Amino acid sequence: MITMPKLFIYHANQCNPKKCTSLKMAKMNKAILLKNPYKVPKNSLILNPYAEKALSPEDKEIVEKFGITALDCSWKEAELMFKKFKFKNQRSLPFLVACNPINYGKPCMLSTLEAFIAALYITNFKDEAWDLTSCFKWAETFIKVNYELLERYSNAKNSMEVVEIQQDFLRK
Numbered sequence: 001m002i003t004m005p006k007l008f009i010y011h012a013n014q015c016n017p018k019k020c021t022s023l024k025m026a027k028m029n030k031a032i033l034l035k036n037p038y039k040v041p042k043n044s045l046i047l048n049p050y051a052e053k054a055l056s057p058e059d060k061e062i063v064e065k066f067g068i069t070a071l072d073c074s075w076k077e078a079e080l081m082f083k084k085f086k087f088k089n090q091r092s093l094p095f096l097v098a099c100n101p102i103n104y105g106k107p108c109m110l111s112t113l114e115a116f117i118a119a120l121y122i123t124n125f126k127d128e129a130w131d132l133t134s135c136f137k138w139a140e141t142f143i144k145v146n147y148e149l150l151e152r153y154s155n156a157k158n159s160m161e162v163v164e165i166q167q168d169f170l171r172k
């Protein structure tokens, strides 16, 4: 049985609504859309590409208890947005390649949907990660292309080991 952790999205309204993965997730009842950044649940795990600490399986408890939050904004505004709001449990995702049509093939610039899929997979909510792939046709490809890395990250003990796996992969 699937027990999807709560997924929150602060939606900054900077997207093309036809292509926005967050709006689709909300429409499919996979995530809760927040219009006010101050309503972001303060203990949830915040997906921040600029955070110093990498997400690891050690974060499973936070995810289970408080859920995951992403900030859906334009990549042009993203760094500034994350500086503006002070969140508690901020984590970056380790090296993974985007498979969404806008940033296809680019490392680390994941869509909100891909970021949630990766976070769930690495914290060992794998069935839940696969379940989210129903939102877009290309989402399954994201897991398939990154499968080896996602598996390795999901077997790491902690954030340090996740970074070691990433370094080892990038060296080769």
Ligand SMILES: C[S@@+](CC[C@H](N)C(=O)[O-])C[C@H]1O[C@@H](n2cnc3c(N)ncnc32)[C@H](O)[C@@H]1O
Pocket (backbone or CB within 6 Å): 015, 019, 020, 021, 022, 047, 048, 049, 050, 069, 070, 071, 072, 073, 074, 075, 078, 091, 092, 093, 094, 108, 109, 110, 111, 112, 113, 115
């Ligand atoms: C910048 S928005 C762009 C969203 C795009 N409009 C869409 O439709 O998916 C993507 C969000 O996903 C999360 N995200 C993406 N890549 C990430 C990474 N490498 N590490 C952590 N979070 C990431 C962050 O919350 C980020 O703000």
